[in-house]
Amino acid sequence: MRNFQADDDSILRQAMFDHLDRCLAGAQAEFLSSRVINTFEIQGQPIRLIVQSGIRKVQGHPGALTIRTTYTPPSAVPPYIDDVGSNGLVRYKYRGQDEGHSDNRALRHAMETGLPLAYFVGIAPGIYLPIYPVYVEAEDQSRHEFAIAVDQYLHGHDLDSIDTFQREYRTSVTKARLHQPSFRARVLHAYNSTCTICRLHHAELLDAAHILPDSHPQGLPIVPNALTLCKLHHAAFDRNLLGIRPDFVVEVKPELLREIDGPMLQHGLKEMNGTQLVLPKERASRPDRARLLERYEEFRSTK
Numbered sequence: 001m002r003n004f005q006a007d008d009d010s011i012l013r014q015a016m017f018d019h020l021d022r023c024l025a026g027a028q029a030e031f032l033s034s035r036v037i038n039t040f041e042i043q044g045q046p047i048r049l050i051v052q053s054g055i056r057k058v059q060g061h062p063g064a065l066t067i068r069t070t071y072t073p074p075s076a077v078p079p080y081i082d083d084v085g086s087n088g089l090v091r092y093k094y095r096g097q098d099e100g101h102s103d104n105r106a107l108r109h110a111m112e113t114g115l116p117l118a119y120f121v122g123i124a125p126g127i128y129l130p131i132y133p134v135y136v137e138a139e140d141q142s143r144h145e146f147a148i149a150v151d152q153y154l155h156g157h158d159l160d161s162i163d164t165f166q167r168e169y170r171t172s173v174t175k176a177r178l179h180q181p182s183f184r185a186r187v188l189h190a191y192n193s194t195c196t197i198c199r200l201h202h203a204e205l206l207d208a209a210h211i212l213p214d215s216h217p218q219g220l221p222i223v224p225n226a227l228t229l230c231k232l233h234h235a236a237f238d239r240n241l242l243g244i245r246p247d248f249v250v251e252v253k254p255e256l257l258r259e260i261d262g263p264m265l266q267h268g269l270k271e272m273n274g275t276q277l278v279l280p281k282e283r284a285s286r287p288d289r290a291r292l293l294e295r296y297e298e299f300r301s302t303k
């Protein structure tokens with residue numbers, strides 16, 4: 001076995017992305033534990049991808065390999081949601097205040113050479129949503145931060161352009177690649193990837209549903225304003241075919257209870273009437289009763 005060489009940088013990065021692909025293919029969800037992420041090795045040499053510092057460098061490789069954002073508590077809006085720069089990209093703070101710090105130099109090198117990185121977004125203690133490849137696109141020394149493109153389609157744009165359409169496009173891609181998946185990951189993880197109504201445990205059939213919508217002043221992208229629902233129960237909840245009382249009991253629309261149809265109506269909807277939600281173990285992740293009440297009143301008013 002030979003030692004891994006500095007000129008193998010692109011091989012190292014590709015091997016890391018292949019490793020993450022394999023980890024995700026073997027997982028039941030879009031998020032991974034740091035223990036699984038850190039099983040990476042190349043040519044027999046283990047390389048931890050998540051370390052104590054937010055910025056990961058590997059000896060012999062001048063460009064940063066990974067970056068990380070720590071998780072926020074369930075009831076807080078993660079900082080990266082509010083902190084999209086005017087160029088539509090994610091802001092990523094320097095390590096400390098010193099632009100010459102070796103971690104900041106490693107990010108600058110990645111920026112200058114256009115290297116792809118992996119970005120690990122913390123969604124719970126020790127649990128991360130991996131986003132890759134991402135690119136360091138720009139640096140704002142006065143704000144002590146870099147701008148991160150969270151999708152390859154955002155890489156290599158002219159960020160000084162004042163084209164509003166371009167900026168809006170970049171903002172919408174950032175939302176689709178970072179904000180929505182991290183909200184979904186936080187909510188699904190809180191509910192152990194289980195529909196809160198019927199206990200279906202298949203992430204590919206589950207959604208993170210808002211209790212109060214985005215457009216509502218209290219419709220924040222936080223876990224207590226969300227439920228993990230399967231596709232059927234999400235659609236039924238959105239269309240007020242069923243409601244959820246603030247004491248976490250499911251109510252099915254009376255007209256539906258009187259209908260006679262096949263097994264999906266019977267077992268999937270009618271039998272859910274009067275059942276209790278399956279709630280997250282962590283109290284701080286449970287649905288907020290005030291938001292549920294407001295949403296339940298809307299359900300009642302449509303009867």
Ligand SMILES: [Zn+2]
Pocket residue numbers: 195196197198199200229230231232233
């Ligand atoms: Zn369900």
